[in-house]
Amino acid sequence: MARFSRLQVLNETLRIGLVPVFFHPDLEVAKQVVAACVKGGAQVVEYTNRGDNAYRVFSDLVLHFAKSDPSVVLGAGSIIDPATAALYISSGANFVVGSALNPEVARVCNRRKVAYIPGCGTASEISAAEELGVEIVKVFPSDPVNGPKFVRAILGPTPWTRAMPTTGVEPTQECIKAWFTAGVAAVGIGTLLVRKEWIEAGNWSAITALTAQVLGWIRAARGAGLIRGIEHVGLYPHGAASARQIVDWYCEVFDFQASEGHDSYFLSVEGTGRIEVMKEGNTDRAHVAIQVADLEAAMAALQARGIEFETPMIAADRKAAYLRQTDPAGNRVHLLWRR
Numbered sequence: 001m002a003r004f005s006r007l008q009v010l011n012e013t014l015r016i017g018l019v020p021v022f023f024h025p026d027l028e029v030a031k032q033v034v035a036a037c038v039k040g041g042a043q044v045v046e047y048t049n050r051g052d053n054a055y056r057v058f059s060d061l062v063l064h065f066a067k068s069d070p071s072v073v074l075g076a077g078s079i080i081d082p083a084t085a086a087l088y089i090s091s092g093a094n095f096v097v098g099s100a101l102n103p104e105v106a107r108v109c110n111r112r113k114v115a116y117i118p119g120c121g122t123a124s125e126i127s128a129a130e131e132l133g134v135e136i137v138k139v140f141p142s143d144p145v146n147g148p149k150f151v152r153a154i155l156g157p158t159p160w161t162r163a164m165p166t167t168g169v170e171p172t173q174e175c176i177k178a179w180f181t182a183g184v185a186a187v188g189i190g191t192l193l194v195r196k197e198w199i200e201a202g203n204w205s206a207i208t209a210l211t212a213q214v215l216g217w218i219r220a221a222r223g224a225g226l227i228r229g230i231e232h233v234g235l236y237p238h239g240a241a242s243a244r245q246i247v248d249w250y251c252e253v254f255d256f257q258a259s260e261g262h263d264s265y266f267l268s269v270e271g272t273g274r275i276e277v278m279k280e281g282n283t284d285r286a287h288v289a290i291q292v293a294d295l296e297a298a299m300a301a302l303q304a305r306g307i308e309f310e311t312p313m314i315a316a317d318r319k320a321a322y323l324r325q326t327d328p329a330g331n332r333v334h335l336l337w338r339r
Contacts, residue, residue, distance in 0.1 A: 040211025
């Protein structure tokens with residue numbers, strides 16, 4: 001059973017803009033590949049149905065990430081018949097991708113509220129897919145239909161179409177810009193991103209780095225900025241007020257929910273933004289966490305303006321770097337990238 005709703009999968013795919021596509025028959029290798037892509041920022045990943053018992057590897061992969069990293073959205077690719085679609089959905093597929101449009105597969109997916117992304121190479125196929133409830137069509141094969149030119153031509157009369165090519169997409173800035181300028185909603189990249197030589201060498205960091213780079217090019221092509229907003233504001237115990245008293249006040253007055261960490265509490269409710277209450281500090285100043293799309297790129301942009309940074313703090317799911325300068329009121333500021 002899918003852990004994510006169809007709406008969640010579609011929205012994440014559109015938000016991220018990149019779906020890594022791969023197959024490997026060894027479960028442990030597959031775990032490393034998915035983890036490397038996710039570490040680079042692409043948490044929607046397609047595992048293709050290649051070879052006997054591929055669904056067994058996929059099923060175990062789903063079980064692994066459901067525990068180790070529940071944010072990972074795994075789907076199955078190269079699905080062309082309803083029986084195989086049902087098999088993968090029962091194995092936990094959160095979305096189903098096919099090289100061709102099959103109305104029976106669409107019905108199976110619709111019955112289970114699972115996103116279906118079929119391969120379409122003509123205006124008629126795209127129209128038929130959309131009549132079946134498909135939200136994102138896979139432009140396949142893209143080379144014979146002139147890639148970006150085909151997408152641009154389709155979007156003229158049907159601007160509501162959301163297209164995701166998975167062939168003819170190279171992990172270069174020029175290629176990414178061409179596709180997104182044409183109007184694609186997302187792209188899928190296979191062996192040019194998850195490269196055979198990197199897998200054989202166990203060079204997972206190379207996959208992570210290229211994934212992050214491609215996402216940077218996608219953001220640039222979309223015209224998205226590096227600064228995403230305020231992630232949280234940090235408060236400190238001061239005078240007679242303890243950290244626990246501050247936490248209790250916000251919970252009682254605003255119905256915040258508190259989660260305790262090693263050094264601080266985080267207060268949040270439904271919606272964006274959080275408050276961090278540090279357990280120690282004894283100052284009337286605060287700190288502000290600015291959420292960024294890419295920590296390294298944001299640091300470079302600010303350094304060009306004369307801003308200096310302390311040593312960044314890097315973890316698997318978050319990166320942070322404090323500015324050496326405070327704001328004019330003496331409040332500290334740090335950049336935060338969080339997966």
